[in-house]
Amino acid sequence: MTQHRIYNFNAGPAAxxxxxxxxxxxxxxxxxxxxxxxxxxxxxxxxxxxVINDAVGRTQRLLxxxxxxxxxxxxxxxxxxxxxIPMNFLGEGDAADYVNTGAWSTKAIKxxxxxxxxxxxxxxxxxxxxxxxxxxxxxxxxAAFAHITSNNTIKGTQWAEFPDIQTPLVSDMSSDxxxxxxxxxxxxxxxxxxxxxxxxAGVCMAIIRKDFLDRTPAGLPAxxxxxxxxxxxxxxNTPPCFAIYTLQLVLKWLxxxxxxxxxxxxxxQEKADALYGFIDNSDFYRGTAEKESRSRMNVTFRLxxxxxxxxxxxxxxxxxxxxxxxxxxxxxxxxxxxxxxxIDAVNALVAFMAEFEKKNA
Amino acid sequence: MTQHRIYNFNAGPAAxxxxxxxxxxxxxxxxxxxxxxxxxxxxxxxxxxxVINDAVGRTQRLLxxxxxxxxxxxxxxxxxxxxxIPMNFLGEGDAADYVNTGAWSTKAIKxxxxxxxxxxxxxxxxxxxxxxxxxxxxxxxxAAFAHITSNNTIKGTQWAEFPDIQTPLVSDMSSDxxxxxxxxxxxxxxxxxxxxxxxxAGVCMAIIRKDFLDRTPAGLPAxxxxxxxxxxxxxxNTPPCFAIYTLQLVLKWLxxxxxxxxxxxxxxQEKADALYGFIDNSDFYRGTAEKESRSRMNVTFRLxxxxxxxxxxxxxxxxxxxxxxxxxxxxxxxxxxxxxxxIDAVNALVAFMAEFEKKNA
Numbered sequence: 001m002t003q004h005r006i007y008n009f010n011a012g013p014a015a016x017x018x019x020x021x022x023x024x025x026x027x028x029x030x031x032x033x034x035x036x037x038x039x040x041x042x043x044x045x046x047x048x049x050x051v052i053n054d055a056v057g058r059t060q061r062l063l064x065x066x067x068x069x070x071x072x073x074x075x076x077x078x079x080x081x082x083x084x085i086p087m088n089f090l091g092e093g094d095a096a097d098y099v100n101t102g103a104w105s106t107k108a109i110k111x112x113x114x115x116x117x118x119x120x121x122x123x124x125x126x127x128x129x130x131x132x133x134x135x136x137x138x139x140x141x142x143a144a145f146a147h148i149t150s151n152n153t154i155k156g157t158q159w160a161e162f163p164d165i166q167t168p169l170v171s172d173m174s175s176d177x178x179x180x181x182x183x184x185x186x187x188x189x190x191x192x193x194x195x196x197x198x199x200x201a202g203v204c205m206a207i208i209r210k211d212f213l214d215r216t217p218a219g220l221p222a223x224x225x226x227x228x229x230x231x232x233x234x235x236x237n238t239p240p241c242f243a244i245y246t247l248q249l250v251l252k253w254l255x256x257x258x259x260x261x262x263x264x265x266x267x268x269q270e271k272a273d274a275l276y277g278f279i280d281n282s283d284f285y286r287g288t289a290e291k292e293s294r295s296r297m298n299v300t301f302r303l304x305x306x307x308x309x310x311x312x313x314x315x316x317x318x319x320x321x322x323x324x325x326x327x328x329x330x331x332x333x334x335x336x337x338x339x340x341x342x343i344d345a346v347n348a349l350v351a352f353m354a355e356f357e358k359k360n361a
Numbered sequence: 362m363t364q365h366r367i368y369n370f371n372a373g374p375a376a377x378x379x380x381x382x383x384x385x386x387x388x389x390x391x392x393x394x395x396x397x398x399x400x401x402x403x404x405x406x407x408x409x410x411x412v413i414n415d416a417v418g419r420t421q422r423l424l425x426x427x428x429x430x431x432x433x434x435x436x437x438x439x440x441x442x443x444x445x446i447p448m449n450f451l452g453e454g455d456a457a458d459y460v461n462t463g464a465w466s467t468k469a470i471k472x473x474x475x476x477x478x479x480x481x482x483x484x485x486x487x488x489x490x491x492x493x494x495x496x497x498x499x500x501x502x503x504a505a506f507a508h509i510t511s512n513n514t515i516k517g518t519q520w521a522e523f524p525d526i527q528t529p530l531v532s533d534m535s536s537d538x539x540x541x542x543x544x545x546x547x548x549x550x551x552x553x554x555x556x557x558x559x560x561x562a563g564v565c566m567a568i569i570r571k572d573f574l575d576r577t578p579a580g581l582p583a584x585x586x587x588x589x590x591x592x593x594x595x596x597x598n599t600p601p602c603f604a605i606y607t608l609q610l611v612l613k614w615l616x617x618x619x620x621x622x623x624x625x626x627x628x629x630q631e632k633a634d635a636l637y638g639f640i641d642n643s644d645f646y647r648g649t650a651e652k653e654s655r656s657r658m659n660v661t662f663r664l665x666x667x668x669x670x671x672x673x674x675x676x677x678x679x680x681x682x683x684x685x686x687x688x689x690x691x692x693x694x695x696x697x698x699x700x701x702x703x704i705d706a707v708n709a710l711v712a713f714m715a716e717f718e719k720k721n722a
Contacts, residue, residue, distance in 0.1 A: 079583065202563045222468075238373065239562065
C-alpha cells in the first residue's frame with residue numbers, strides 16, 4: 001500500500017517511525033493471531049502483559065536503569081505530572097527547587113504553588129525571553145528535589161548537561177527522552193508525555209526511583225498516587241493500551257533498528273548540526289536560542305519578516321514539509337527534529353530553505 | 362486483506378465495529394490526505410478540530426443533549442472520575458448519595474471518602490452479592506447529587522430505569538453508554554470510559570451539565586478541574602488523539618450505519634433475549650443476576666461445576682469465541698455483548714452453548 005507521506009516537523013504529536021506505523025497497520029485487525037485488534041484485547045491478557053513488560057524492559061535497557069528505578073505508564077500527560085509531583089513528594093515543611101526555563105516549567109511551578117507547596121525558583125531565563133539555559137544555579141541545600149525541564153519545545157533550548165548536585169533531580173523530559181544517553185541514577189523522577197519522541201498522545205512515561213515511592217503520603221486518591229501505578233504494573237485500572245503498544249514498538253525500533261541511544265544521539269547531533277549550520281551561514285534565517293543552549297530537538301528560527309515567515313510555512317507545506325510553524329504563543333518558525341524525523345528529511349528541508357532564501361532574499 | 366477474526370465477548374477493552382477498524386487501518390499512514398498518520402498530526406490543527414468537534418456533535422445528537430450539557434474528553438478512565446467528582450462537586454458541608462451496586466460503585470464511594478467527603482450510601486445490594494439493583498431507595502432530600510453505576514460489568518446487573526428524583530443524578534455509564542436512549546437532562550454528570558461501548562481504552566467521555574461546572578472550587582490543580590476541560594474543548598493539554606478519533610468513528614457508525622440509539626437498543630434487546638432465553642431454558646447453564654435486574658450488556662452465568670466452566674471457556678476459545686471468562690474477582694462465565702458485538706455472534710454463541718451442553722450435560 002503506497003500512500004502519500006510528508007516530511008513531518010510537528011512539535012508534538014509528532015512523526016513516528018514509518019516501520020512502526022506499518023506494523024500497526026498490518027496487524028490492526030488481528031493482533032498476533034488473537035483474532036482481535038490491539039484495541040479490542042483485554043489488558044488482563046497474556047498478549048497485553050507481553051506488550052507492557054516489553055516496553056518496560058526496553059526502557060530499562062535503553063536508559064541503563066538499575067533495580068532502584070521503576071517504569072510506569074500514567075494518563076494525563078506531563079500536565080498531570082505537574083500536579084502529582086508536589087502532591088506526592090512535598091510533605092509538610094518540605095520545599096522544592098524549580099528552574100524556570102519556559103512555558104512548561106512555569107506551568108509546573110504554578111501547579112505546585114496552587115497546592116500551597118513551597119517552591120524556590122532558583123533560576124529563570126525569563127529575563128531574555130527564555131532563550132537560554134541558566135548556569136551557576138544556587139540550588140538550595142535541603143530541597144526535596146530539584147525540578148528541571150530538560151528540553152523546551154517552544155523556545156528551542158535544551159540542557160546540554162544536567163546539574164551536578166546531591167539533591168535528586170526531577171525532570172520533564174517529554175521532548176527529548178530517548179534522544180541521548182544520560183545518567184538516570186541521579187533522577188528521583190523522569191517523566192515524558194509520549195507524543196514527541198516515543199509514541200502517540202495518551203500516555204506519559206514516568207520513571208521513578210523507588211525511594212521516591214516511599215514519599216507518597218497516605219490518603220491520596222488512588223489515581224493520584226505513584227504507588228498505585230507501581231503496585232500494579234501500571235494496570236490498577238485499564239491503561240491506554242494502544243498508546244502503550246505503539247510506544248513499545250517505537251522502543252523496539254530504537255533498540256533494534258537504530259541500535260540504542262548512543263547511535264540515536266549521533267544521528268540527532270548530525271541532524272541538528274545540518275540545520276543550525278545552514279542557519280548560521282545564512283543572513284536570511286536567524287536562530288532564536290543562544291548557541292550553547294540550543295535544542296537538538298526543536299530548531300527555532302525567524303525570517304526577516306512575519307510576511308516572509310507566513311509565506312515560508314505555506315510554501316513549505318505545499319512542497320511536502322509540514323509542522324514548521326512556531327508555537328502559537330511566540331510565532332516564527334520551528335522545525336522539530338525528534339528521533340523519528342530522519343536525516344533525509346532534514347537535508348531536504350535545508351535544500352528547500354536554501355531555495356526559498358534564493359527566491360525571497 | 363482478509364484476516365483471522367474471532368467472536369469477541371470481552372468485557373473491556375472490547376469489540377469494536379469492524380468497519381471502524383477497517384477505516385482506521387486503511388488511512389493509518391495518511392489521515393485525510395495530510396500525509397501523516399492520525400497519531401502524527403497536531404491536536405492544534407484543522408483536521409483534529411474536525412475530529413473532536415464531530416465526536417461532540419454526534420454525542421449531542423445521539424443522546425439528544427440540550428445546550429445545558431457539555432461533552433468533554435478526559436484521561437484516566439472512570440477511576441479518575443471517581444476522584445474528580447467529589448473533588449469538584451462536594452464543597453464544605455455538602456453530602457452526596459451513592460447507591461452501591463458492585464465493585465465500581467464501591468470504588469467510587471471509597472474515592473469520595475478518602476477525600477474526607479460526606480457520602481450517604483442510601484442503598485446497597487451487597488446483601489445478595491450484588492445480584493440485583495435496589496428499589497424504593499430512600500434518597501436524601503438535600504444531597505448535592507445521587508451517584509449510580511448504570512450497568513455493572515462484573516455481576517451483570519443494570520438499572521432498567523433511572524431513579525425519578527429531583528436530585529441531579531451522576532452516573533458511571535462506562536459499560537452501557539450509547540446502548541439505549543435515556544433522558545440525559547436529569548444528569549449533572551454522565552461519565553464513561555470508552556473501552557466498552559464507544560472506543561478504545563485511553564479516553565473517558567464526561568457529559569457535564571453546565572450548572573455543575575459552577576460547583577468547581579477555585580484552587581484545584583488544572584488537570585483535576587472540569588472547568589479546565591470545558592474552557593478548552595478538552596484541549597488544555599494534548600488530548601488522547603487516537604482514542605478520540607476512534608471514538609468519533611464509532612459514534613459515526615452508530616449514527617449512520619446502525620441508525621441511532623432506538624435501533625441500537627432494539628438490537629441489544631434482541632441479543633440479550635436470545636442469550637437469556639437460551640440460558641433460562643437450560644438446566645445446565647444458570648444466570649447469576651436476578652431477572653428484573655439483568656444487564657443487556659454483560660450476561661453472567663455459571664455451569665454445573667468450575668471444571669466444566671474451565672472446559673467451556675477453553676473449548677469456546679478454540680472454536681473462535683473469546684472473552685467468556687468471568688471477572689477474576691468472581692469466576693464463572695460472562696458474555697459481554699456490547700454494541701459492536703452483533704446478533705450473528707450471539708446466535709453463534711448460543712449454538713455453541715447448546716452443543717457444549719449436549720456433549721457435557
